[in-house]
Amino acid sequence: MGGTPRNSIGHILPGAGFLAVGLWHLFNHIRLFSLRPDAYVAPVWFPAPGVRHLELILVIVGSAVEFAMEMFVDHSTFLPFDADGSIPSDRLHNHEHAIICLALLVYAGSALHLDRVRARCRDAISLLLVAVVFAQELLVFHFHSTDHAGFEGQFHWLLQLVVAACLATALLGIGFPRSFAVSLVRSACITFHGVWLMVIGAMVWVPSRVPKGCSLVEEDGRDTVRCHSKASLHRAKALANLQFGWYLSFMTVFVVALYLYVCKRYPEEAAYVRVPEASEQEEQLQERKCGGGEDVHGFTPLEIEV
Incomplete structure (x- = not known):
């Protein structure tokens, strides 16, 4: 077997996307909490310098490209359906992957529009869409x-x-928008999600990384790993579990180290309150009603600076 680059890349590229978003959120949640712990309210996404909706735009573009790859590219025919309109059996997994991309498109597009029109409860709705993804x-x-x-x-x-x-x-974040612990764990999980997708792409479909006693074979038009005995299968599964444990441990150490570094780099700012205008007060009240949060120490949520 010469390897299956499409299967491998099909996991590594989406994994890199989840990894990038997770790291971006990890850094910004820790930074925001470190600067203003009493006024912390978890955003669903973070604006970028110069281009406010850059994060959402990149999610839209990446999801659209992956959707097109799953539905139309790298197949004997560019049509995702048979002549009678049915889905071919060997394309079912592509359609299943594509609906994940579609859910990401719905989330990012909706979150962008909700922010532009400054809709009420937009954070809670956007986070609910994340949960749907x-x-x-x-x-x-x-x-x-x-x-x-x-x-x-x-x-x-x-x-x-x-x-x-x-x-x-994601669901906990809707009810507890002021919980830094929930936001930190969610960001770490998204980061680890990306890491593990990349590990799958590198370990399952690269012939040189297939465990001893197993081999990469073609079955029903796709490549997969098959082990030659029960003992080799048991060993291969144990190796997968060990890898998961090692990566999880490394991820935990990384999050703690990043937390300590960011808190040292961005110490807490002096407490102050910017008196909001009447329209802002109403909007903040609505957001607190949607998220279930309450003001603490008399502080109002402050605008995020990136």
Whole structure:
């Protein structure tokens, strides 16, 4: 076998996207909390210098490109359907991956529009859309049409644990918008989600990294790893579990180190209150009603500076 670059890249590139967003959120949540712990309210996304909606624009572009790749590119025909309008059996997994991209497009596009029109409860609604993305992903990977069995299946089962953690923290963030712990864990889970997707792409479909006693074979028009005995399968699954544990430990140490560095780099600012205008007061009241948060120590949420 010469390797399966499409399968490998198809996991590594989306993984890099989740990793970038997760790191961006990790840094900014810690920075925002370190500067103003009493006024901390968790944003769903962070504006970038010069281009406010850059994060959302990049999510839209990346999701659209991946959607097009899954539906139209790298197949014998560019049409995702048969002549009678049905979905070919060998394209089911592409359609399943594409609906995850579609959920990301809906989230990013809606969040951008909600911010531009300054809709009430926009943070709570945007975070609910984030939860929909992870719920869609969890549904797809749990009931995948592809037989993720054996070594490959173990990696995808562990991926479901990460996605479930992302979903849980997204839902918790709606009810607890002032909880730094929830935001920190959610950002760390999104970062680890990206790391693990990249690990799957590198370890499952690169022949040189296939565990001893297993090999990369073609079945039903796709490449997968099959082990030659029960002992080799058991060893391969154990190696996947060990990798998950090692990466999780490294991720934990990284988050703690980043937290200490950012808090040292951005010490707490002197407490002050900017008296909001009447329209801002009403908007802040509505946001607190939507998120379930309450003002603490008389501070009002402050504008994020990046």
